[in-house]
Amino acid sequence: xxxxxxxxxxxxxxxxxxxxxxxxxxxxxxxxxxxxxxxxxxxxxxxxxxxxxxxxxxxxxxxxxxxxxxxxxxxxxxxxxxxxxxxxxxxxxxxxxxxxxxxxxxxxxxxxxxxxxxxxxxxxxxxxxxxxxxxxxxxxxxxxxxxxxxxxxxxxxxxxxxxxxxxxxxxxxxxxxxxxxxxxxxxxxxxxxxxxxxxxxxxxxxxxxxxxxxxxxxxxxxxxxxxxxxxxxxxxxxxxxxxxxxxxxxxxxxxxxxxxxxxxxxxxxxxxxxxxxxxxxxxxxxxxxxxxxxxxxx
Ligand code: URA
Numbered sequence: 001x002x003x004x005x006x007x008x009x010x011x012x013x014x015x016x017x018x019x020x021x022x023x024x025x026x027x028x029x030x031x032x033x034x035x036x037x038x039x040x041x042x043x044x045x046x047x048x049x050x051x052x053x054x055x056x057x058x059x060x061x062x063x064x065x066x067x068x069x070x071x072x073x074x075x076x077x078x079x080x081x082x083x084x085x086x087x088x089x090x091x092x093x094x095x096x097x098x099x100x101x102x103x104x105x106x107x108x109x110x111x112x113x114x115x116x117x118x119x120x121x122x123x124x125x126x127x128x129x130x131x132x133x134x135x136x137x138x139x140x141x142x143x144x145x146x147x148x149x150x151x152x153x154x155x156x157x158x159x160x161x162x163x164x165x166x167x168x169x170x171x172x173x174x175x176x177x178x179x180x181x182x183x184x185x186x187x188x189x190x191x192x193x194x195x196x197x198x199x200x201x202x203x204x205x206x207x208x209x210x211x212x213x214x215x216x217x218x219x220x221x222x223x224x225x226x227x228x229x230x231x232x233x234x235x236x237x238x239x240x241x242x243x244x245x246x247x248x249x250x251x252x253x254x255x256x257x258x259x260x261x262x263x264x265x266x267x268x269x270x271x272x273x274x275x276x277x278x279x280x281x282x283x284x285x286x287x288x289x290x291x292x293x294x295x296x297x298x
Contacts, residue, residue, distance in 0.1 A: 088202040091117030095206050099213035105134050108213055112190055118206045120199070124191035126153030130214070132175040133182035137292065139220035140164075141211060142187045143229045143267065144199050150192035155185050156226075156268075163268035164226065167281065171289040180292070184218055186211070188230050204233055212253050215260075222291060223251050223260055227267030235262060241270075245284055248291070261291060 094117050102108035109129045115121075128145035131154045140156075148158030156164050156175075164185075168174060174181050189199045189207045199207075211234070215223060225231035228241035235249050241264055250259035265288075266281045 085202075088206065091202075091206045092209065095209040099209040102213055102217070105130065105214070105217055108210065108217060112210055115210075118189070118191065118203055120189060120191035120193055120203055123194045125150050127190055128153055128155050128187060128192070129190060130184055130186045131155050131157070132184040133177065134184055134218060136182035136184040136218070137180065137221040138173060138183045138224060138288075139215060139218050139222075140183060140185045140224040140226050140265075141215075141230050141234060142185070142226040144187055144189045144196075145192040146196050147192065155187050160267065160269040160272060163272060167265075167268065167285060170282070171285045171292075184220070186214055188233050198229070204229075208233065215251070216253055216255050219256070220260060222288065223262040224288065225262065225264045227265070227270065231264035235264065241266060245280065246287065248287075263288060263291075 095115065098111045098115055099108065102111050109127075112127055112129060121127075124145075128149045142156060142164075145155060146158045146160070149155055149161070155161070165175065168183060172181055173183050175183050175185055177183070188211055189203055190210065193199050193203070215234075223234070225234050225244075228244070231237060231241055231244045232239075234251065235244065237244055237249075244264040245266060247263070249262045249264075251262035252259035263284065265284050266277055271278050271281055
């Protein structure tokens, strides 16, 4: 037994280390030693042990000629992978095709459930699609689900979701509301990135056709990008959120009859860390409220 297995202090330190590394979900009852699996698979192959770098106790060969012919490729360990960009492009193309076929939110959700092109799906517990009222005039799009969102399969239900709900309530909006009070909430990626890391550009690009189709189907009066990453992605802007907030933009896709007004809000997770910025966030909420009041009869 290792020291960590018996010493509660060492065990706690090990768990804390895992947590900080983003390992905060148990996905099986027993741990799987992938290094041992790989070693066993390589050891089962024909050829001298020295051909297997890192697995031999003997000296490493110094040059390719000393190594002799390479062992024949077999199994997933040696299958050449296409360059990442090529597989990403294929995934984006597939996403465009699948999202484009969806005519309703239910069909779009079903398409996402069957879509395996985004690697985030492999580590997530649940798809986080939308929460709220699909008939809403306001569609909010955040960045990515966190731990609580992943557990419940709903966007913005963790600590920043609670603040978002309070922000919306301050201007009479409610994810459980009807009519003018209703909102619908989603994200730019639909599965939680492991350890809450930032989604990679390719994960965002692969999910984007689904987000665009979501906006087309909901056809809201106003699109609200929650946080800098969402604003940059959807508004195709390079500036940070501090410069993007407080203004109106036009959002359009080729399938939309007319552009819709869009704005950016500070992310509630940022506001929790920087309460002084709530003042600007309140101004932005009032800007949204005024726009909705103007659009009420439109
Ligand atoms: N942050 C987001 O951007 N989205 C969520 O759903 C939760 C936290």
